[in-house]
């Protein structure tokens with residue numbers, strides 16, 4: 678009886694969680710550092726095959742936005758479409774916690790963020806960072822959550838995904854990709870006041886991704902921010 682009581686206190690979900698290795702192809706972006714062919718994630722086995730496949734699609738969309746940014750610059754653009762979008766809307770918390778210089782506009786901030794993401798991709802793919810787990814949450818108030826981290830060279834891209842939200846057909850992959858990118862921004866060293874996204878770098882760049890870097894319309898911010906944590 679005593680033994681049984683002790684076991685009841687153990688957080689069952691955590692103890693029983695098992696993970697399987699899932700990989701995502703990294704596009705051959707024109708960056709000036711060596712990048713891996715694939716990223717590796719350890720996905721909780723409670724996610725269904727369809728959910729895992731959608732998670733891979735979302736990671737692919739975040740990587741596509743990254744590839745497009747560098748391709749546009751490589752093709753001669755002074756600023757990528759991502760930079761132009763972020764520059765219009767991001768005003769506060771432009772720099773990640775590790776950045777020592779001063780960033781005066783959103784375009785410069787977006788360039789720093791994309792370089793930091795390149796570092797995260799390489800650290801993940803070459804096994805230099807901690808393993809990236811895709812942790813399971815059956816339901817809850819956040820869609821995809823990334824706990825704050827501070828070192829893109831060694832910290833993982835671990836996030837927790839709400840399985841109910843990831844199965845919704847009422848939300849597009851592009852919106853959920855913005856949610857994943859936002860969680861990864863927290864892992865990259867970006868911060869914003871809880872629940873505040875408008876004008877904050879980490880909120881606006883995820884909303885830019887959700888809009889395919891197009892200008893804002895009359896659509897209320899909550900349409901986008903409801904997917905951010």
Ligand SMILES: [Zn+2]
Nearest residue numbers: 859863905906
């Ligand atoms: Zn956030």
